Amino acid sequence: MLIYGVALLSGCLLIGMVIGEAVGLAIGVDANVGGVGIAMLLLVLASNSPMFRKITEGNAGAGIQFWSAMYIPIVIAMAARQNVAAATEGGLLALTAGIAAVAVSFALVPILSKIGEKPERGSE
Amino acid sequence: MIELFETVFVRNNLVVAFATVGGVMWFSYFIADKLTRGRIHGSAIAIALGLIAAYLGGIMTGGDKGVADFSLLGGIGLMGGGMLRDFAIVSTAFGVQLSELKKAGVAGVISIFAGVIVSFVVGAAVAVGFGYDDPVAITTIGAGAVTYIVGPVTGEAIGASGEVITLSVAAGLIKSILVMIGTPLVARSIGLDNPQSAMVFGGLMGTTSGVAAGLAATDPKLVPYGAMTATFYTGIGCLLGPSLLFLLVGSIF
Known part of the structure; x- marks a missing residue:
């Protein structure tokens, strides 16, 4: 089901945003600290984990890919x-x-x- | 007759936005293909057209949301607003390999702090160069060079004047627009062609909209990496601006 993927994406964003907002409150900053980044990490974890396979593969994945394809129009x-x-x-x-x-x-x-690159790659 | 169209278009403004952006993209990709033979990416042209339209919209309506202040194009405001932007940015992380993120993790984190501090110092130095010698004004303008959100947040926290806050927002907007337009032009010469450099790039630039658009016009595959670090930048900036950086400026001036 397509909506499973969209729902997973929504869930990741909401959880990330809540954490980002909480971090902001905790450090006394009037901003969302990394909410989107945390949401992205959650989605990466979910899409790499076999536990979530049912809602990331096939049609469900297409629901997420649709939004990913809408990224450029949204940026415009x-x-x-x-x-x-x-x-x-x-x-x-x-x-x-x-x-x-x-x-x-x-x-x-x-x-x-170059930080963290292996030396042999750094000397390219 | 015109009223009939207006009613339908205003009522369905998000749908109008989809159609409009689709049309602009078709035109931009056509131009990119025919006139520049693909040397300039179609999305870069579309983003530039969007910015020009936003400028005209701002001049003509006096509003602060670009073309979205025209009632017919109000849907652009929703389509390009924070909610759908963040939703689409997160979706680009789908399919990203965890190992790529780990590889650039340390460099990414360092780049966020380096980016905030460097932009701040440069902005503050420019403020001093223009004759400012009040630590509050210098800090606020420096914070504006971090992002257009960090500027006013810092300025309000340390009691800057409205005029200085406006300047800081303008500096941040210039930065964001320059990153949108400049990234595809300099991408090759700064080695922006792999996940690692994209994460560093996002951390150094930090302006979410600038990074989002700049990477989209360079190579959409790099978007998730740059966006991930960029989203921490404004928060770190809001944390450091009114505290550590303000104290630092105060100790000098």
Whole structure:
């Protein structure tokens, strides 16, 4: 049944969000800390475990894959509802801060990617 | 006659959104294929079109939700809103191998902290460069360079002025938009082509929407890895901004 997969996905998201919200409360932060990430971990665990095979294989899995295929359209809708106008109103300071933060972060990706790599792969 | 259409379209606005996004995607993939011969990914063009439309929507309606402030396109707000976005992001984790996550786990966690601190320091330095010498303003603008959520959360916690908070949100929005557009352009030169670097990328950039869109336009297979670390970033930022980072700035200025 297709809905089993969708329900599993929903369950993972809800549990993850509740945990993320609780972590936020516990550390005194007004934000959901990693709720989506925890939900993703739960889904990975479920899809790798034989216990959940009935609700991750065949038609049930197709229910999850449908949403995964809707990801790009949803991201495009997300782009279309960003507050782009406000971004342009911050002037030069906001522009410089944004550009500089992104440029430095981009530059760090190859450096940090090497952490934990096996030495023989690092010397490629 | 026009009223009849309006009634139907507004009442079924989510369905209108599906049709509209589908049409925009068809057009974008057509352009990507014919004009750029596939060099630019169709989804990158669609995301850029979405951002342009959002800008025009914001200018024309004065609202803060891009095209979703047009009543006919209100469904875009639901379709692209936090709930369905998170739902779709989580679904991409389906079929991911646990071993891939373990391999990049340590690097991923380090990248989250490194990303928050680096973006903060860069943003704060820019604020100082523009003449700010008040630790509250410097911290808030630095936090804005982390994400557009960390900025106002930090600013409100430490009592920043509305003007400074607005600046911090703008800096965060610029960052998010740049990550959406810039990621496919720099992906090759920063080695963003495997799960490990995608996890590091998500942790360093941190803006969920920027990472979600940037990776979608680069290689959809990398989305779950980047998204997983990115979702911890804003929370860590909200934790460090008004506490450790504010104290650090206060000790210097």
